[in-house]
Amino acid sequence: MDSPVQRDVVFDVAVVGFGPSGAVAAGLLAGMGLRVWVCDRSREVYDKPRAVAIDHEILRVFQQLGVVDAVMPFVEPFTPSEYFGVDGQLIKRLTMVEPPYPLGYTPSNVFTQPPVEAALRAHVQSLEHATVALGTEVTALSQDAEAVTLQWRRDNDEVGRTRARYVVACDGASSFVREQVGIALEDLSFDEPWLVVDVLANERGLAKLPKTSVQYCEPDRPCTMVIGPGNHRRWEISLKPGEDPQKVIEPAETWKLLSRWLSPDEGTLWRQASYRFHALVADTWRRGRVFVAGDAAHQQPPFLGQGMCQGVRDVANLAWKLAAVLRGEVTGAAAESLLGSYGVERKRHVEQLTTRIKGIGAVICERDVAKARERDARMLEECGGVVRDMPRQDVIPGLEGGLLSPVAHPGNGTLFPQPWIAQGSERVRLDALGGNGWWLVLDEGFDDVDWEHATPRITTLRLGDSLPETEGIAAAWFRRHGCRAAIVRPDRYVYGVASNAPELAAQLDALAARFTDHSPIQTTETT
Numbered sequence: 380m381d382s383p384v385q386r387d388v389v390f391d392v393a394v395v396g397f398g399p400s401g402a403v404a405a406g407l408l409a410g411m412g413l414r415v416w417v418c419d420r421s422r423e424v425y426d427k428p429r430a431v432a433i434d435h436e437i438l439r440v441f442q443q444l445g446v447v448d449a450v451m452p453f454v455e456p457f458t459p460s461e462y463f464g465v466d467g468q469l470i471k472r473l474t475m476v477e478p479p480y481p482l483g484y485t486p487s488n489v490f491t492q493p494p495v496e497a498a499l500r501a502h503v504q505s506l507e508h509a510t511v512a513l514g515t516e517v518t519a520l521s522q523d524a525e526a527v528t529l530q531w532r533r534d535n536d537e538v539g540r541t542r543a544r545y546v547v548a549c550d551g552a553s554s555f556v557r558e559q560v561g562i563a564l565e566d567l568s569f570d571e572p573w574l575v576v577d578v579l580a581n582e583r584g585l586a587k588l589p590k591t592s593v594q595y596c597e598p599d600r601p602c603t604m605v606i607g608p609g610n611h612r613r614w615e616i617s618l619k620p621g622e623d624p625q626k627v628i629e630p631a632e633t634w635k636l637l638s639r640w641l642s643p644d645e646g647t648l649w650r651q652a653s654y655r656f657h658a659l660v661a662d663t664w665r666r667g668r669v670f671v672a673g674d675a676a677h678q679q680p681p682f683l684g685q686g687m688c689q690g691v692r693d694v695a696n697l698a699w700k701l702a703a704v705l706r707g708e709v710t711g712a713a714a715e716s717l718l719g720s721y722g723v724e725r726k727r728h729v730e731q732l733t734t735r736i737k738g739i740g741a742v743i744c745e746r747d748v749a750k751a752r753e754r755d756a757r758m759l760e761e762c763g764g765v766v767r768d769m770p771r772q773d774v775i776p777g778l779e780g781g782l783l784s785p786v787a788h789p790g791n792g793t794l795f796p797q798p799w800i801a802q803g804s805e806r807v808r809l810d811a812l813g814g815n816g817w818w819l820v821l822d823e824g825f826d827d828v829d830w831e832h833a834t835p836r837i838t839t840l841r842l843g844d845s846l847p848e849t850e851g852i853a854a855a856w857f858r859r860h861g862c863r864a865a866i867v868r869p870d871r872y873v874y875g876v877a878s879n880a881p882e883l884a885a886q887l888d889a890l891a892a893r894f895t896d897h898s899p900i901q902t903t904e905t906t
């Protein structure tokens with residue numbers, strides 16, 4: 380059931396698009412007590428899987444939302460991925476990092492999108508401060524000094540307007556909102572036609588299929604097979620010049636392309652979609668009161684399964700900044716600066732990760748046989764002829780620029796770990812104890828520190844007697860980074876670190892200055 384549309388209310392935030400990024404944005408914002416209006420053109424969750432991969436960082440965001448228990452039944456650890464070269468030889472192997480896991484979840488996972496999306500939507504619909512408008516399409520947008528006005532049309536032809544202080548556009552790759560505010564996409568130079576096929580394999584099919592995910596780095600037709608949850612298998616198959624993207628999604632044609640692995644009596648086609656795999660990023664991520672996020676802000680080839688993850692990273696980055704501004708915790712130029720840091724951080728991260736994804740794509744997609752053989756020889760030479768396991772998550776970059784300490788340190792912009800903490804006979808994840816705001820995490824035995832700034836409000840978490848870790852993850856993080864204290868942002872990225880009390884006091888003073896009298900945060904999105 381839709382929530383009633385409140386026409387006379389100015390909402391804090393309107394979220395356009397109720398896919399995963401929009402639902403997470405709406406859930407985080409409404410969960411913080413902001414009045415949120417979220418709309419989507421369709422009434423139903425799309426019943427087929429577009430995304431298949433989900434990282435631990437995203438599960439941690441789901442934990443913050445309060446939906447992680449509802450989604451875990453639809454999540455499974457990623458299998459290893461094997462890359463095979465021109466002659467079918469193993470040239471690379473991606474695996475899971477060994478436990479203990481740094482963020483409290485298996486780092487790389489596959490999931491079933493429709494029920495996860497349904498859980499996200501149901502959660503938002505349960506929130507007191509969220510107004511959900513389904514079957515509702517935004518048709519026009521204008522902004523003034525106070526707010527944004529969205530005009531919309533319902534699927535029953537009802538029309539109306541909604542005003543909100545800010546808008547987050549999560550309306551997908553062909554975003555109407557992005558176009559309305561004149562944000563262009565920069566081309567990061569990848570554009571290829573591929574077929575994506577999801578199959579539910581039966582027992583005979585499963586018995587025949589590879590037991591790891593596979594990248595077939597074959598010049599004739601590069602392709603991928605991903606092991607999804609249960610009996611879900613996904614193929615991504617590059618199309619050759621002259622192949623018709625519309626024809627290959629016809630079941631008989633799709634089965635021809637799958638014939639190397641399966642025949643029609645060994646599985647059921649769940650979804651066939653022809654895509655152009657692109658690498659695109661919004662040139663700016665904010666126009667006035669309007670922000671772009673998710674596929675509206677970037678698209679990347681799928682070779683590392685980062686499409687949905689990147690969208691959730693966007694809105695997790697933006698939500699706490701919008702909340703700080705809307706609650707008046709930061710005002711004036713400092714507020715503008717904080718909001719500007721969203722685009723700086725996310726655009727650079729998307730550019731860096733997309734570059735890495737394209738690098739992986741270049742390995743997989745080499746069409747020249749001689750060059751592909753050279754690639755295979757080089758990769759085998761690099762590992763001394765023995766392909767070593769490489770953890771998948773090592774390729775996800777941290778944040779740079781934006782709201783990070785000006786005192787450079789390799790820990791800045793990385794995700795602070797989420798250790799398990801002993802609580803009586805139970806163990807609890809740190810985020811559940813620390814709450815959703817800023818943290819000051821002190822390593823066991825760190826000297827007391829006196830500080831008095833009210834902005835931002837920071838919760839002090841002392842590891843040790845009051846917060847005993849069960850696996851030593853945070854202690855190991857401090858050792859690895861050569862520091863004793865970490866200032867951690869509400870999105871759990873490390874703002875800055877310190878080794879002693881005077882260093883920490885200076886860091887906290889500088890942070891407070893950025894929230895009060897506006898020591899500048901870098902807000903130029905160009906790199």
Ligand SMILES: O=C(O)CCc1cccc(O)c1
Pocket residue numbers: 431432459460473592603605615681682683684685771
């Ligand atoms: O990390 C891997 O091994 C593969 C990740 C992946 C996920 C989804 C599609 C795809 O092409 C690759």
